[in-house]
Amino acid sequence: MKKSTSNLFGSVVLILIALVFSCRNTPQQKLTAQEIVDKAIYKACGDSCGKAVVSFSFRGNRYKHTRNEGIYELDRITEDSVVTRDILSNNGFKRLINGKEIMVPDSLRQNYADAVNSVHYFVRIPYGLNANAVNKKLAGEAQINGKSYYEISVTFDEKGGGTDFHDKFIYWIEKNEFTVDYLAYSFDVNDGGIRFREAYNPRIIKGFRFVDYHNLKPKDKTTPLTDLDSLFSAGELVKVSDIEANNIEVELCTTC
Template sequence: MRILPIIGFLIIFGSCKEETKELTAQQIVDKTIDNAGGDKYKSAAIQFSFRDIKYSSRRNNGDFEFTRTIVDSLGETRDVLTNNSFERYANGTKLSLADSTVNKYSNSVNSVHYFVQLPYGLNDPAVNKKLVGESKINGKDYYEIQVTFSENGGGTDHEDVYMYWIAKEDFTVDYLAYKFYTGKGGIRFRKAVNPRIINGLRFVDYENYKIEPWKSVEMQTLGELFEANELTFLSEINTEDISVKPIKPKKD
C-alpha cells in the first residue's frame, strides 16, 4: 500500500515539472495574440484615425485590404494595399506609379496597420522570433522577444531589429523597441499606455522615446535605461476613433 503515495507524489511532481517547462518564443507570441483577441483578428473590419489620417483594414480568411485616406487642400488621396497589389487614387482617379513609389507607399501604409494591430503581426510569415532573455521593468517580469525579418516578404526595412517585452503574468506587450537604419538611423523605445478592449480586440497608445548616441546601444539594455531615465521623450502616439466589426468568414 505504501507504493500508492509514492505514485501520487511522482504524478504531482511530473505535473509541476510540466507546468514550469520553459516556453518557446512562438508559444509566448501565440499566447499574447490570443490574449489580445486571437482569431477575432482574422475576420474583422477595423477603422481608426492616426495623426488626423483615416485608416481601415479588412481581413477575411487570409485575404486583407489596408487603406489610408488623406484629405487636404488638394482633395482626397486614397491608398489601397491588398495581398497582391497597391493602388493610389487622387479624387477617385487611379494614379500610375513607379515601382519605387509603390514600395514606399506600401511600406508606409503597412507600417501603421502593423503597429496599431500588434501583437497580431508577430505571426506574419516574414517574422523571425527569438526568446533572448528575461528581465524586470518597474518590478514586473518580462520575456524579451527579439524579432527580425526575412528579406523575402520583409519589406525594404527588413534589416531593422525589434524587441518586445511581453509580461510573464498576463502576456501583454507593455514595451517595444526597434533599431532602424533608414535615413540617419536610430533607436525608438515605446511604452504602451491606455489599453482598452474594443469589440474583443485589444488596442494601446504609446509614449515614444529615443536614445543618443544609439549605434552601440544593446536592445536588451533599453528597459534598464528607461528605468534610469536615460531615454529622451519624443512624442505621444495615439490611435483614435477605433471601431471593430466582425466579418462572417468566407469559405476556402
C-alpha cells in the same frame, strides 16, 4: 511476517512526502517563443484576429484595414483639397485621387506602401508576428516596473520581409497576462536609429485590445536593443513623441 499498522502508515506518509517534494522540484515546462507570441496574439484579439475590419484616425488621416484569413486591404485616406486614398493589398499598391486611380512612379510606390503598412502594423501589434517572414527567438526574461516579462527577439527574412527587412525588434511580453507592454526596434532609414515604446491607455473594443505608445529613444543610437529596458527603468531615455490611434472602430467580419 506481517508489518504493523504503524509501520504501514509511516511508509505511506514517507511516500506522500517524497511525491510532494518531487512535484515541487520538477521544473515547469518553459514556453517557446512561438507559444508566447501565440498567447499574446490571442490576448490581443482572440479568435477574430484575421477576420475583421478595423478603422482609426492617426495624425489627421483616416486608416482602415480589412482582413479575411490571409486576404487583406490596408487603406489610408487623406483629405485636403482632394481626397487621396492609398491602398495596399494582396494585389500590390495603388493610389486613388477623388476616386480615380492615378499612376504612381516606381520610385515612390514602395515608400507610400511602407508608410501605410507601418501605421497599420503598430496599431495591431502583436498581430503580424506570425507572418511567414518573421523569425522569433526567446532572448531572455526581464523585470520592468516590478513585472516579469518574456523578451522576444524578432528579425525578418529578406524574402517577404519588405524593404525594411534589416530592422530588428524586441517585444517585452508580460509573463502572466501576455500583453505587449514594451517594444524596441532598430531601423536604417533616415540615417538609422532605435526607439523604445511604452504602451499606455489599453482599451478593449469588441474583443480587440488597443494601446497607445510613449515613443522614446536613447542618447546613443548604437545602444543594443536589449539594454533599452534598463535605460527606461533608470529614466535615461528621451521622449520623442506619443503614438495615438483615435476613433477606433471594429467590425467583426462575417461577409468580408
